[in-house]
Structure formats: C-alpha cells, structure tokens
Amino acid sequence: MTYLFIYGTLMPGLRLEAEMHGARFVGPAQVPGRLFDLGRYPGLLPGDGHVTGEVYEVDDAHLARLDGVEGVVPGDRAESHYWREVVPVASGPLQGQPVQTYVYNRPVDGCTPIPHGDYRRYIREVGRES
Template structure:
C-alpha cells in the first residue's frame, strides 16, 4: 500500500537524514497548517495557525515503518513516542486540499525555540547550523 507523507525537517534533501527517503517518490513542495519549534538537532511540528513548508512523498508500507522507527514512533503507544503520525490537509502544492500523514512532535516543548516562519531549511541557514 502507498502512503502520502509530508516532511518538513531533516528528512528533506540536503539535510542530515535525507538518505532515509531513498526510494520514496517525490510529489512536490507543499505547506500545511501548524508551527515549528527547534527541539535540538531537528524541528518539531505542533498544531497551530501558522504555515509550515515542506515536501510531499509517496512511500510504501515497509518504508513508512522504517521512517516510524527513525522518528521514534512506538507503535500503539503514543505516550512513549517522540513523534506521532497524524493526518493533515495540504494547503498548497500539487495535492492541495488532500489529506496526508506527517510526524507531529509528541514531547514537552518547554524551552524550545519557535521557528516563526515555519521553514526549517531557512531557519538552519539563519542560525548558522548544519542539519
């Protein structure tokens, strides 16, 4: 089965975990509603009324299971998971208006720095950090 996935952080091309997306089919750039925070070496997505920039891909079941491991998803145990996969609606891009899955940050956010413009690539350039 194929799954449509929105990514917004270190899984994107040119960033630290891009190799994890090898074999996925690129659909296009997109935006979703939400807000980003800097949780250390990667961003976290939270619900919110801002916009988050990212990319959409299609992945199969095995690839999605591998990404769940990378993102710290504990199947069947949201409380133990660092991220949790949720459905979101694409606000732009080739699949605008469609529902896709993404990883939402699932840990306390006290002390995390907001990324107000919602663009992780831009943010790491601004703060002078490698992904």
C-alpha cells in the same frame, strides 16, 4: 502507498535524507501548524501558521522504517517521540488533500519557535548544519 509530508532532517540536503531514498517526490507543500527548533531537528505541532516542506509517496515498509527513525512506538502514543497524524495540505500539488506527517509528541517548553515554519531557511539564518 501513503502521501507523507516531511519538513525537517529527512529533506534533501539534510542529515537524514538517505532515509527517504526510494520514496517518490510529489512536490513542495505547506501544512497548517507551528514549527519549533528542538536542537538537532525540528518539531511540528498543530496550530496557527504554516510549515513548509515536501510531500513524498512511500510504501508501507518504508513508512514502518521511518516510524522507527522518528521514534514512533506502534500502538503507544505516550511512549512515542513523534506520532504520525493526518493533516490537510494548505498549498502545493496536493492542496486540500490529506497527507500524513510526524507531529512532535513531547512538550516544547523552552524550545525556540520557528515563526516562518521553514526549517531549511531557519538553519541557514542561524548558521547551523543539519
């Protein structure tokens, strides 16, 4: 089993929430990083700040399916849309523990930063459905 931090359209109430069915909710959390509006979804990059989301426990088969959803090309980071990386939990039930998350693997030039790092809050603020 793997702890996975999600922060965008995979979260409950958002467009891809069905992809998380079968995962066990662990709790809300924040991880270090910066969040960007990429259009129909957000992207997390390493950096100063915190990104708000949720941690789930997923099995290997579920993780492999999510990799497909997120555009991970196994063994080929250069071709991957996102890449799964280990980050520390900054706050939440697993504070201080490592979890995996999907880090955006493309340039963000021209993309809008989400300064507070909370995608749900952001889409409410800009009046967008996700």
